[in-house]
Amino acid sequence: MYAALWRALPGGTAARVVQVLVLLVLAVAVLFQWVFPLLADWLAVDDATLG
Numbered sequence: 001m002y003a004a005l006w007r008a009l010p011g012g013t014a015a016r017v018v019q020v021l022v023l024l025v026l027a028v029a030v031l032f033q034w035v036f037p038l039l040a041d042w043l044a045v046d047d048a049t050l051g
Contacts, residue, residue, distance in 0.1 A: 009016045 005020070006016060009019050011019070
């Protein structure tokens with residue numbers, strides 16, 4: 001998977017490294033902005049089981 005992504009990116013090695021870092025930052029931002037808050041509504045992480 002990573003090799004296919006590496007081959008699909010245009011440019012030389014330095015440009016590819018920058019593009020991979022930008023994609024990584026974008027993926028983390030999407031997770032923190034939309035995915036994790038959606039999952040927090042479904043998961044009861046704040047509910048205590050001990051009284």
